[in-house]
Amino acid sequence: MKRILALFAACVPALGCSCLLAPNPCSAMRGSSLVFVARVLDEGEERYGGRPARVRILERLRNVPDGLTEVDVDNSPGSSCFVPLYEGVDYVLSANPSRERSNLLHISTCAGNFKVQGKRYLLDALRNMAAGGPSRIVGTVHNSTTLDYGPVVSGARVVATSGKARYEAVSDAGGGYQMFNVTPGRYQVQVSKPGFIEDAKFNQRFDAYSVDPRELTYLPAHRREEGGVVVMPNACSLWDVKLDSDALLTGSVQYPSGSPAPGVVVEVFLADVRTAVARFFDRLKSGPGKYDIPIIKATTDAAGRYTIRKLYAGDFALSLDPTPLGARANGFAKTAPPSRRRIHLEEGEQREGVDLVFEKPRSWWTLW
Numbered sequence: 001m002k003r004i005l006a007l008f009a010a011c012v013p014a015l016g017c018s019c020l021l022a023p024n025p026c027s028a029m030r031g032s033s034l035v036f037v038a039r040v041l042d043e044g045e046e047r048y049g050g051r052p053a054r055v056r057i058l059e060r061l062r063n064v065p066d067g068l069t070e071v072d073v074d075n076s077p078g079s080s081c082f083v084p085l086y087e088g089v090d091y092v093l094s095a096n097p098s099r100e101r102s103n104l105l106h107i108s109t110c111a112g113n114f115k116v117q118g119k120r121y122l123l124d125a126l127r128n129m130a131a132g133g134p135s136r137i138v139g140t141v142h143n144s145t146t147l148d149y150g151p152v153v154s155g156a157r158v159v160a161t162s163g164k165a166r167y168e169a170v171s172d173a174g175g176g177y178q179m180f181n182v183t184p185g186r187y188q189v190q191v192s193k194p195g196f197i198e199d200a201k202f203n204q205r206f207d208a209y210s211v212d213p214r215e216l217t218y219l220p221a222h223r224r225e226e227g228g229v230v231v232m233p234n235a236c237s238l239w240d241v242k243l244d245s246d247a248l249l250t251g252s253v254q255y256p257s258g259s260p261a262p263g264v265v266v267e268v269f270l271a272d273v274r275t276a277v278a279r280f281f282d283r284l285k286s287g288p289g290k291y292d293i294p295i296i297k298a299t300t301d302a303a304g305r306y307t308i309r310k311l312y313a314g315d316f317a318l319s320l321d322p323t324p325l326g327a328r329a330n331g332f333a334k335t336a337p338p339s340r341r342r343i344h345l346e347e348g349e350q351r352e353g354v355d356l357v358f359e360k361p362r363s364w365w366t367l368w
Contacts, residue, residue, distance in 0.1 A: 025112040025122060026138070026236040028062075028094040029129050034105065035062040035094050037116065037123070040085045041070070048078025052104065053085045055093070061130045074098065074106045083109050090116040092123055121176040125236035136236045137229060138178040141171040141191055143312060144199045144242035152176075153193060153243050160187040160229070182237075188228045191241045195348025197310065199242035204228055207239075245312035247345045251354035252304045253320060260304025261358060264320055267294035268308060271317040271342050294319070313347040320356055 028035055037059035044053035052072040057064065073095065075083040085091065093113050095105035107113060116123055125138045137160055143151040152175025160167045162185045169177040189203055204227040229239040249268075253261040298306045318341045341356060 024238045025092060025094070025114060025126060026129070026238045028112050029126055030232075030235065032063065033094045033096055033111070034064045035092070035126070036060050036064045037090060038073075038093050039090050040087050043085055043087050044073075044075065044077060046077050046082060046084075050077040052077070055085070055091075058090065061092070061126055072101075072104045074104055076109070081109050083107055083113060092116060092119075092126065118174040119176065121172070121178045122236075122238070125178060129234065129236045132234050134181045135184055135231050135234060136178055136180055137167065137182050137187065137189070137231060137239055138176070138236055139189075139239040139241060140175045141177065142175065142240060142242045143196075144202065144244055153196065156191050156193040156196070156243060158189065158191045158241060160189045162187045162228075182231050184231050184233045186228050186230050189239055189241055191243055193243060195246055196243035197246045199244055203241045207237075244310045245347060246309055247311040247313070247348055248350045249308040249311060249343070249345070249354055250352045251306060251356060253300050253306065253356045253358070254304060255358050260300075260302075261320075262300050262302045262304055264300050266298045266300065266306045266308065266356065267319045267321055268296045268311070269294050269317045269319065271315040311345055313345055313349075315342065315344050317342050318354070318356060320358060 025035075036057050038055035038057050040053060040055050042051075042054040045051045052074045054070065054072050056070050057068060060066075073085065073093070075085055091113055093105075093107055094111040095107045098104035098106055114122065122138055125136045128134075128136060139158075141153040141156040141158065143153050152171070154171050154173050154175055156171040156175075156177075158169045158171065158177045158179075160179055160182070162183075165183050165185065165187075167179040167182055167187075169179050171177045186207070190200075191198055191203060206227045207230045229237050231237045253264055253266065255261050296308060296310065298308045300306045341354070343351070343354060345351060
């Protein structure tokens with residue numbers, strides 16, 4: 001029984017951080033939480049049971065008592081739900097009062113808290129909502145080809161349509177966009193920019209009103225008209241969208257004799273310094289890591305040609321895998337990492353003629 005209780009206790013932080021029905025900043029403005037702009041005076045301690053952070057309230061957006069100016073913030077130190085707050089930085093926080101202390105607020109990693117810097121368009125939308133202004137659609141245009149959710153796309157054209165209603169915006173330097181005076185309803189949102197392909201599956205997901213945009217409900221292609229963002233009266237609706245970079249790489253694969261190599265797999269790996277360092281430490285910890293997994297693959301056609309799309313600006317390494325052909329029996333093995341061909345691509349670049357040739361398997365006596 002003790003072991004079961006210990007296991008349950010270990011799982012509680014993870015369960016507590018589930019963002020399945022967590023509010024985003026816009027939906028938090030419709031709830032009972034205290035929403036405000038604050039500057040961090042003391043970061044607190046990250047260790048379990050450590051000192052809470054302390055903030056000064058700069059602007060009240062919703063449900064904040066007039067007399068509340070400085071307050072301690074429990075940001076779950078020492079747990080998987082820890083919310084880092086940095087001294088001197090301004091945040092928009094969504095918090096709930098503590099039942100134990102009068103001058104303590106609790107915040108959650110899933111509550112839609114964000115730094116003001118780079119997100120002023122979102123803060124402006126919250127201010128407009130607090131003042132009862134007309135509805136807005138706001139969000140960020142992300143580059144979904146890259147490995148994380150962070151990189152953004154500026155200068156993208158975002159269009160929201162619902163029947164005859166149509167609204168347009170262009171993403172700013174931080175990837176942010178906003179649409180003003182939007183009539184309430186459900187809108188299909190599309191985004192475009194030369195050198196990119198729209199991620200329609202993400203952009204036309206189902207809006208569950210209060211679900212965080214990271215918690216997705218995808219719809220099959222024939223039902224995507226049921227997806228899109230729901231705009232409520234006198235409210236802001238947060239709707240992040242994604243584009244895939246469309247750098248293009250084409251070439252051919254040949255055997256050393258010069259004959260084409262059909263049906264083999266061209267693999268693309270990350271090859272920049274950051275991921276090379278990450279790969280090194282991954283190997284130290286647990287052998288080959290996730291950076292040794294190709295990010296994209298293509299198979300050569302009957303003439304040995306291949307085409308790879310949806311690449312982004314960066315450094316890559318190309319390798320060949322003849323395994324699907326059983327080509328190992330013909331004396332050719334999967335190319336070893338030292339023989340990978342390295343290339344650099346700019347955003348949206350169309351690179352042609354990247355030709356590859358199988359090499360004989362390397363062994364310790366042929367390395368020199």
